[in-house]
Amino acid sequence: MPKAYEEIADDLRRSIRTGGLPPGARLPAETELARRFGKSVPTIRNALRMLSAEGLIDKRHGSGTFVRRPRTRTLRDNTRLQWDKDRARMPEATRAATGATEHETGLVLDDLVFFARYRELGAPGDLAEAFGVPPGTVLLERTYRTRCSAEPAPFSLVSSYLVRDLIAANPALLDETREPWPGGTQHQLRTVGIEVARVEERVTARPPTPEEARELDLPAGTSVIVLRKTSYDIHGRVVDVSVVTLPGDRTELLFTTHLERW
Amino acid sequence: MPKAYEEIADDLRRSIRTGGLPPGARLPAETELARRFGKSVPTIRNALRMLSAEGLIDKRHGSGTFVRRPRTRTLRDNTRLQWDKDRARMPEATRAATGATEHETGLVLDDLVFFARYRELGAPGDLAEAFGVPPGTVLLERTYRTRCSAEPAPFSLVSSYLVRDLIAANPALLDETREPWPGGTQHQLRTVGIEVARVEERVTARPPTPEEARELDLPAGTSVIVLRKTSYDIHGRVVDVSVVTLPGDRTELLFTTHLERW
DNA sequence: GAGTGGTCTAGACCACACG
DNA sequence: GTGTGGTCTAGACCACTCC
Numbered sequence: 001m002p003k004a005y006e007e008i009a010d011d012l013r014r015s016i017r018t019g020g021l022p023p024g025a026r027l028p029a030e031t032e033l034a035r036r037f038g039k040s041v042p043t044i045r046n047a048l049r050m051l052s053a054e055g056l057i058d059k060r061h062g063s064g065t066f067v068r069r070p071r072t073r074t075l076r077d078n079t080r081l082q083w084d085k086d087r088a089r090m091p092e093a094t095r096a097a098t099g100a101t102e103h104e105t106g107l108v109l110d111d112l113v114f115f116a117r118y119r120e121l122g123a124p125g126d127l128a129e130a131f132g133v134p135p136g137t138v139l140l141e142r143t144y145r146t147r148c149s150a151e152p153a154p155f156s157l158v159s160s161y162l163v164r165d166l167i168a169a170n171p172a173l174l175d176e177t178r179e180p181w182p183g184g185t186q187h188q189l190r191t192v193g194i195e196v197a198r199v200e201e202r203v204t205a206r207p208p209t210p211e212e213a214r215e216l217d218l219p220a221g222t223s224v225i226v227l228r229k230t231s232y233d234i235h236g237r238v239v240d241v242s243v244v245t246l247p248g249d250r251t252e253l254l255f256t257t258h259l260e261r262w
Numbered sequence: 263m264p265k266a267y268e269e270i271a272d273d274l275r276r277s278i279r280t281g282g283l284p285p286g287a288r289l290p291a292e293t294e295l296a297r298r299f300g301k302s303v304p305t306i307r308n309a310l311r312m313l314s315a316e317g318l319i320d321k322r323h324g325s326g327t328f329v330r331r332p333r334t335r336t337l338r339d340n341t342r343l344q345w346d347k348d349r350a351r352m353p354e355a356t357r358a359a360t361g362a363t364e365h366e367t368g369l370v371l372d373d374l375v376f377f378a379r380y381r382e383l384g385a386p387g388d389l390a391e392a393f394g395v396p397p398g399t400v401l402l403e404r405t406y407r408t409r410c411s412a413e414p415a416p417f418s419l420v421s422s423y424l425v426r427d428l429i430a431a432n433p434a435l436l437d438e439t440r441e442p443w444p445g446g447t448q449h450q451l452r453t454v455g456i457e458v459a460r461v462e463e464r465v466t467a468r469p470p471t472p473e474e475a476r477e478l479d480l481p482a483g484t485s486v487i488v489l490r491k492t493s494y495d496i497h498g499r500v501v502d503v504s505v506v507t508l509p510g511d512r513t514e515l516l517f518t519t520h521l522e523r524w
Numbered sequence: 525g526a527g528t529g530g531t532c533t534a535g536a537c538c539a540c541a542c543g
Numbered sequence: 544g545t546g547t548g549g550t551c552t553a554g555a556c557c558a559c560t561c562c
Contacts, residue, residue, distance in 0.1 A: 039532080265549090325560050
């Protein structure tokens with residue numbers, strides 16, 4: 001027996017894919033759809049919930065159900081890592097003038113609103129393993145939120161971890177009021193003699209937690225991209241671990257790999 | 263006024279996060295939960311649907327609701343691109359002996375089940391633009407499904423596109439029965455004198471379409487990672503565009519970036 | 525067969541958007 | 544104010560799983 005709500009969802013999905021219902025279009029009211037399909041309102045709602053979970057529609061309380069428009073994506077490019085490294089050797093004036101790049105995204109801090117918070121904690125198991133230190137070693141946790149001044153929601157949630165003893169030689173690095181630091185993390189590390197030689201970025205995706213959905217202003221039917229970044233210095237030692245949570249509907253990651261010539 | 267189903271969802275979510283309900287544990291029946299929380303069954307179902315969408319629980323018709331266990335992730339490493347390139351110059355015996363790497367994933371074709379289908383089509387707008395050719399130019403579309411012999415579902419959906427005239431010099435490249443090709447795409451391109459110098463991989467994430475959920479056997483509350491791979495030859499010409507769809511609950515992408523020394 | 529979640533109905537009342 | 548979707552109830556019947 002065909003399930004009514006799936007048939008209805010299929011029907012509407014087809015209309016959306018073929019363009020019969022273009023992006024931004026308003027769907028008929030649920031009561032109207034119930035009448036047309038000859039089913040009850042809860043059944044219609046069931047069908048619409050499927051489409052909502054797939055990210056095809058947005059339901060707006062009080063005004064209707066609309067076909068979702070694709071979001072414009074911000075690009076996050078791994079060549080920014082080299083660019084950051086080059087910049088870390090520039091004089092402060094230059095570093096400040098180029099505009100501090102937004103941490104972890106590669107955007108420029110011009111019309112960006114920036115927020116940072118520092119906290120010390122004992123390394124939990126997974127971070128201790130990542131750094132190769134005993135569990136409980138004191139880490140500095142730095143939490144960042146950055147957003148365009150135009151948009152209300154941040155475009156990334158960043159937690160960066162450093163081993164405190166590795167950077168304590170420069171007390172300024174422990175002071176959150178010095179953020180945003182001109183030149184970024186690579187310059188901060190340079191002030192204590194650390195040079196980053198290699199960065200590993202691990203990418204996964206999953207649905208957002210309610211907290212992430214709230215902070216990133218994510219509608220139903222979207223995913224987050226979770227990027228776990230590990231920075232190694234020239235001796236192969238782990239010097240920074242960052243966890244970056246990005247909105248899947250607004251973010252594109254670009255990784256360029258150069259191959260050796262034959 | 264607090265919403266009942268959110269309160270219930272929060273309560274259960276807390277139990278799951280703190281470990282009060284460990285992975286694999288069965289939740290009480292919906293009727294039982296309704297009794298405990300003093301709400302109707304549909305309200306309980308509403309709360310459970312939230313947790314399901316977040317990927318915290320699995321509902322199994324007939325047997326109950328369970329806390330989801332994290333899946334083990336397969337790693338997809340961008341250093342495989344160089345490895346593939348090196349292998350493309352090996353003699354056929356070596357290429358076959360190393361086991362043809364699974365296209366786009368870096369796994370070895372030992373206990374892998376492999377399926378390929380070829381088709382020609384006129385380039386639609388986005389692909390024509392990516393290749394820098396006029397729309398309608400004939401492309402070869404190659405569709406791959408690969409899975410572990412143990413698992414029923416494939417671990418990636420791959421569509422690879424080549425400009426037919428660029429590879430037609432070797433008719434074997436147009437023959438799907440030659441798959442799996444020992445040495446992979448980079449060796450295939452080598453047979454017509456093409457050397458890949460650079461690969462760009464663009465990563466996004468979103469909820470699966472119903473078709474993807476079916477093919478990849480994705481439960482509710484998971485995402486897909488979409489990887490759009492563009493290969494450039496030594497003259498900067500685009501020679502391959504691939505779209506790879508990966509299950510977000512079973513996949514981790516690893517990108518390593520080496521930085522120049524100071 | 526007993527128990528589970530899945531589908532569907534019918535309707536009441538509330539919260540929100542917009543004119 | 545009017546119409547929209549959001550929440551919640553109460554219950555019937557079906558389909559699946561497992562003993």
